[in-house]
Amino acid sequence: AQSVTQLGSHVSVSEGALVLLRCNYSSSVPPYLFWYVQYPNQGLQLLLKYTTGATLVKGINGFEAEFKKSETSFHLTKPSAHMSDAAEYFCAVSLNTGGFKTIFGAGTRLFVKA
Amino acid sequence: NAGVMQNPRHLVRRRGQEARLRCSPMKGHSHVYWYRQLPEEGLKFMVYLQKENIIDESGMPKERFSAEFPKEGPSILRIQQVVRGDSAAYFCASSPGASTYEQYFGPGTRLTVT
Numbered sequence: 001a002q003s004v005t006q007l008g009s010h011v012s013v014s015e016g017a018l019v020l021l022r023c024n025y026s027s028s029v030p031p032y033l034f035w036y037v038q039y040p041n042q043g044l045q046l047l048l049k050y051t052t053g054a055t056l057v058k059g060i061n062g063f064e065a066e067f068k069k070s071e072t073s074f075h076l077t078k079p080s081a082h083m084s085d086a087a088e089y090f091c092a093v094s095l096n097t098g099g100f101k102t103i104f105g106a107g108t109r110l111f112v113k114a
Numbered sequence: 115n116a117g118v119m120q121n122p123r124h125l126v127r128r129r130g131q132e133a134r135l136r137c138s139p140m141k142g143h144s145h146v147y148w149y150r151q152l153p154e155e156g157l158k159f160m161v162y163l164q165k166e167n168i169i170d171e172s173g174m175p176k177e178r179f180s181a182e183f184p185k186e187g188p189s190i191l192r193i194q195q196v197v198r199g200d201s202a203a204y205f206c207a208s209s210p211g212a213s214t215y216e217q218y219f220g221p222g223t224r225l226t227v228t
Contacts, residue, residue, distance in 0.1 A: 094215045
């Protein structure tokens with residue numbers, strides 16, 4: 001069965017520090033991988049996605065993620081955290097089941113300290 | 115080009131009442147997905163619909179929940195005889211076709227059962 005595991009339900013970093021949010025997946029077929037951000041009481045906004053091709057993908061707001069097939073990982077990074085990055089982040093995998101059902105991780109809440 | 119619309123944004127129901135949640139997909143999109151987010155959890159897939167067809171309802175609870183996407187009008191997620199455990203945020207996403215992995219999310223409907 002396909003699944004997504006996000007390590008760490010809460011991550012706290014100082015402003016200006018590196019952000020690293022971990023995501024591992026299991027999938028029997030090549031996955032499409034996504035990172036979404038959710039601000040309080042709002043919907044999901046797509047940060048970035050991996051489908052095929054280059055394994056390092058760049059997204060909005062300075063975030064990037066690297067697909068590592070051998071490690072079944074898709075960790076999200078940002079070199080320097082801003083206060084505005086404080087939010088919930090979800091890693092997700094889309095599977096073609098005759099339509100693309102998306103499986104989400106449990107989420108990681110990012111706190112940014114001044 | 116308006117995004118995915120959901121209404122109401124907030125809905126309060128007493129136990130035993132019915133809840134109707136509406137989702138209007140993006141213009142040109144004929145595929146709709148419903149997800150549920152329980153407090154402090156990630157999103158869980160519920161159902162995938164095309165116009166007038168339910169394609170995958172593997173995530174729908176067996177009782178009290180139903181969904182439709184008529185030829186005209188929005189998709190409706192209906193919850194009969196609501197219970198406190200139904201309190202959650204319900205998100206709708208749309209895509210233009212079955213072969214399209216990218217889904218666009220609405221802002222969600224937050225259901226509170228008192």
